[in-house]
Amino acid sequence: MLSLNKIFTKLVKGKNGNASRKPEEPIIVPRAEHDISRKQISQNALNVLYTLKDAGFEAYLVGGCVRDLLLGHEPKDFDVSTNALPEQVHKLFRRSRLIGRRFKLVHVRFGREVIEVATFRAPPGANGDVDAQGRIVQDNVYGTLEQDAWRRDFTVNALYYNIRDFSIIDYTGGIEDLNAGVIRLIGDVETRYREDPVRMLRALRFVAKLGLQVDAKTEQGIFNWGSLLKDIPPARLFDETLKLYLSGNAAVTHELLCHYGLFDHMYPQTAVLLHQEEDNYPRTLLMKALENTDSRIDANKPVTPAFLFAAILWEPVRQRMQLLMENGMPEIPAMQRAASEVITDQIQRVAIPKRYSLVTRDIWTLQPRLTKRQGKRAFKSLLHPKFRAAYDFLALRSDAGEPLAELVDWWTTFQDVSATEQQTMVDTLGGEPQGRKPRRRRRRRKPAAKKSQDQE
Structure with missing residues (x-):
């Protein structure tokens, strides 16, 4: 100066x-x-x-x-x-x-x-x-x-x-x-x-x-x-979102956007829920995600817009999933449908290119899957291309106050131990043992058609 x-x-x-x-x-x-x-x-x-x-x-x-x-x-x-x-x-x-x-x-x-x-x-x-x-x-x-x-x-x-x-x-x-x-x-x-x-x-x-x-x-x-x-145009607001949130000042910028009411016009689904927050949630999760983004940028570590959008839109997805489950839909299909509906609504205001929205969906849909670890499920989740991003998001949810600390600790250990120790961890959970195949239903044969007298 x-x-x-x-x-x-x-x-x-x-x-x-x-x-x-x-x-x-x-x-x-x-x-x-x-x-x-x-x-x-x-x-x-x-x-x-x-x-x-x-x-x-x-x-x-x-x-x-x-x-x-x-x-x-x-x-x-x-x-x-x-x-x-x-x-x-x-x-x-x-x-x-x-x-x-x-x-x-x-x-x-x-x-x-x-x-x-x-x-x-x-x-x-x-x-x-x-x-x-x-x-x-x-x-x-x-x-x-x-x-x-x-x-x-x-x-x-x-x-x-x-x-x-x-x-x-x-x-x-x-x-x-x-x-x-x-x-x-x-x-x-x-x-x-x-x-x-x-x-x-x-x-x-x-x-x-x-x-x-x-x-x-x-x-x-x-x-x-x-x-x-x-x-x-939504595509232009996508470009502006990256400038706003990926310049190393995301947390302060977000507070300013909310103070002046501009966040409401860009992310209305989330803005409505932020105004209705209970026990400082979901604001806590989003702010922790933004602070983490700033820290990674300061340390010259890579950041992905997909993770940012997962955090911004998580609360609308979570609440919509719960509503679908209350109406009888199983958890994973409810998550998949909620993710599709929220993204479809959001891109009317701020476009999210598929190269990012598909990763965002993977982060969300892996959240319920990470709770299911019996049998081969933990190994399948670990091999998923977006496992690490989903695991980081699970840890973020835990830091924001959701009761997930024990689950996060389990996955933290599971990633670092040998295959034998991983199998022991899965077996300790109980449920369907590793290697057991589900019983296959026997197909009932149709009764042979009776021959007519002419055929005899």
């Missing part, structure tokens, strides 16, 4: 030549007055910037990477803004591709790293690119650097790093807001939220990630227009 404080102090004192600027002119922070160095910037991003510059185009780092560098954080990725059209950018880079329809841009690939390059955008609305609700449906109207700055979402994301002279350009007051620790929408709050309701989710993600506070008007708008999230 030292760099930011130094910049802000000089802006206030007018030592950088911006004191006499006109209101419509940007604040320009020269290289000597900020601490952003090219050594902190991805070499691949620098290659893109210099290639655009050498081709005669304007080129800037923009958005979160500039914001994070000023705050002393290491950027997760680097985005570039330019006056070159997407097709012109695509021609400059061999390993690039055009993507998007509503918002066309270029991805330039360097191995695993992707540098996103976007052309300056003009304000929406002039060419019928906003629908009746005020939502942007087409955003390929190109403009100037200044127009691009004013159409961005938050002031702290509208900062540009100029590769020509290494200065920082600020049209919207982003440096001042960063110094004050504030997330503020650019322009009229209702208009900006109606243009893209996902901006509400982004605001809360930045609060959780950066420890900033939401400006009063920006905050009130979330309460007023949170229901607009219902109109966002």
Whole structure:
């Protein structure tokens, strides 16, 4: 934060030549007055910037990477803004591709790293690119650097790093807001939220990630227009869910989503039950899952969205399964049906791709199977491809207060002992012994048909 404080102090004192600027002119922070160095910037991003510059185009780092560098954080990725059209950018880079329809841009690939390059955008609305609700449906109207700055979402994301002279350009007051620790929408709050309701989710993600506070008007708008999230395509909300919950701040982010009522619009089945919780359940299970997710990310361990969705939707599945069982359905079929119904309802709001939903279903349907260990059942469960995820979920349920500690301990031991000891553990449970085959029913033969006198 030292760099930011130094910049802000000089802006206030007018030592950088911006004191006499006109209101419509940007604040320009020269290289000597900020601490952003090219050594902190991805070499691949620098290659893109210099290639655009050498081709005669304007080129800037923009958005979160500039914001994070000023705050002393290491950027997760680097985005570039330019006056070159997407097709012109695509021609400059061999390993690039055009993507998007509503918002066309270029991805330039360097191995695993992707540098996103976007052309300056003009304000929406002039060419019928906003629908009746005020939502942007087409955003390929190109403009100037200044127009691009004013159409961005938050002031702290509208900062540009100029590769020509290494200065920082600020049209919207982003440096001042960063110094004050504030997330503020650019322009009229209702208009900006109606243009893209996902901006509400982004605001809360930045609060959780950066420890900033939401400006009063920006905050009130979330309460007023949170229901607009219902109109966002489920596939896009799936992408936003991953950003919200798999960025290392899941527990704090979830509390914010619930506080502002946005979780209700994304996961209504779970939200209703969270409001009706008893003895701090099911909130305890979900929060423990989110804390565990944060811990794994901090330790650079892998996390799977399937486990996250299993935790978010567990309580609706559990209650629906119990209702089906009360109506006479056996436990495992009841679990299978409950899982299908809950996922079917959920994907109307937040899409869950099959590569994740199938794993989520396996985690759930293995829960009742893990209670059935006699005979060959324990060995079959242990060999299931998703056993480990199901076992971890069983342990999570135990940690959340369900009376499953003894069962978790049994499976913990069962995984680590020899095959002979495993067999002894199963035999100790009683019931059907290992190797005993179920009795087969003898098929009754049909009586031979009587021959007619003609056949004799």
